[in-house]
Amino acid sequence: MSQLDAKPNQDETVLRHVLHIIANTPNPVECLAPILEAGRQATGAVGAAFISFSDPLLIKANGLEETQLPDLETFKALAIQHPTAIHLNPVLGDGSPLGHAIFAAIRAQRNVVAALWLTFETPLDEVPSSISALVDGLTIVTANLRQVARHEKIARNQSDFLRIVSHDLRSPLTSMQGFGSMLESGMVGELNERQAYFVEKMLSGITQIASLVDNIQDAGRYDPETGFYEMQRSPCDLIGIVHKIVSNHLVPAEKQELTINSQIADNVPIINADSNMLERAVTNLVDNAIKYTPNGGTITLSLYRQDDHIIIGVQDTGLGISPENQKLLFERHVRIPRIEHKKVKGSGLGLFIVRSVAQRHGGNAWVESSEGEGSTFFISIPLNGENELVSSL
Ligand code: ADP
Numbered sequence: 001m002s003q004l005d006a007k008p009n010q011d012e013t014v015l016r017h018v019l020h021i022i023a024n025t026p027n028p029v030e031c032l033a034p035i036l037e038a039g040r041q042a043t044g045a046v047g048a049a050f051i052s053f054s055d056p057l058l059i060k061a062n063g064l065e066e067t068q069l070p071d072l073e074t075f076k077a078l079a080i081q082h083p084t085a086i087h088l089n090p091v092l093g094d095g096s097p098l099g100h101a102i103f104a105a106i107r108a109q110r111n112v113v114a115a116l117w118l119t120f121e122t123p124l125d126e127v128p129s130s131i132s133a134l135v136d137g138l139t140i141v142t143a144n145l146r147q148v149a150r151h152e153k154i155a156r157n158q159s160d161f162l163r164i165v166s167h168d169l170r171s172p173l174t175s176m177q178g179f180g181s182m183l184e185s186g187m188v189g190e191l192n193e194r195q196a197y198f199v200e201k202m203l204s205g206i207t208q209i210a211s212l213v214d215n216i217q218d219a220g221r222y223d224p225e226t227g228f229y230e231m232q233r234s235p236c237d238l239i240g241i242v243h244k245i246v247s248n249h250l251v252p253a254e255k256q257e258l259t260i261n262s263q264i265a266d267n268v269p270i271i272n273a274d275s276n277m278l279e280r281a282v283t284n285l286v287d288n289a290i291k292y293t294p295n296g297g298t299i300t301l302s303l304y305r306q307d308d309h310i311i312i313g314v315q316d317t318g319l320g321i322s323p324e325n326q327k328l329l330f331e332r333h334v335r336i337p338r339i340e341h342k343k344v345k346g347s348g349l350g351l352f353i354v355r356s357v358a359q360r361h362g363g364n365a366w367v368e369s370s371e372g373e374g375s376t377f378f379i380s381i382p383l384n385g386e387n388e389l390v391s392s393l
Helices: 008-024 028-043 072-081 131-185 193-222 238-248 250-255 275-292 323-328 350-360
Strands: 047-052 058-062 086-088 101-108 111-119 234-236 259-264 271-273 298-306 309-316 364-369 375-382
Touching (some): 008 028, 008 131, 028 111, 028 131, 072 101, 072 111, 101 131, 111 131, 131 193, 234 275, 238 250, 238 309, 275 298
Parallel strands (some): 259 298
Antiparallel strands (some): 047 058, 234 271, 309 375
């Protein structure tokens, strides 16, 4: 067993190569295989492996089968025996050899959290230069892996928390809505004017909370990165969905003296998509158009085919949105502070849901707008892959 330092010049070349891999591979897990390959070639090893001891255990090997590696307990024992230096031809505590190999511990914040293992065909009598560069590169990747795992855990906790809270709030809200509506309808006795006013206020508050809870639930479920919702694809008639949404919004639009209409092309096919999700997304756009368009305006839904995409557009004659704000709108919880919309309530989740729905169908969502001239929000759904309805004929 020996503890030797690698030569600095060859180290530098390997380190530069390894850093180049890290810089060009955003996902740290994907860096491991090319780095191991670079290390294998630079050292003349027949096989190289990276073993992370953290949970979940990660093993990446190049030129080696996992079965050719010592077991995890052996690696952990080696890490305890040799926590710092690079070890040539390591042996177990009882002196039994582990073949022609090099073991190097990878550390993060003083703890050994992973190991590098290189095996050679013939015995080595010195540590090849470049191993320490390899260890440095793997240390950087390990730090990134730990950061990513930490962020994923926080995001998972947050989304679990929101899922549980929003789910548990939903049923008492539904029951409050039901009993409130019965009171309002006079089913359990006539209300005087003051009582009716109070019940109306309570119901309006409950509706607001219910809509917030729905938004929180759907933003968590549909999020393409962390969403757990499994899409329910079936033949989806977008023309029917647009007609239904227009008809559902006639009354709310009329309350604000808005005209709502639709322009539907006749070459829009039935697709294989999640109708509920798409209806939810288009509804959000129309709700927004109503919320953010001053009285007297017009809202137009359009549905057409453009090359190999279906486009759904919701146009309004509202205030429009500045180019800087257009870039931010589809992010979670973004609301534009605007004096004209001071009284409009919202969670900033509506457009995040719209984009998530589009992305989960392989499409996109965006807005085109000029300030003072209104906005048109678009959803595009590609007419290929899973979205294509395969005829059984
Ligand atoms: P919310 O409406 O709950 O605030 P959204 O994610 O649906 O959240 O919208 C984000 C922001 O985008 C809104 O707060 C509003 O400022 C702006 N916005 C959305 N739709 C329109 C529209 N049709 N016209 C002008 N501004 C809009």
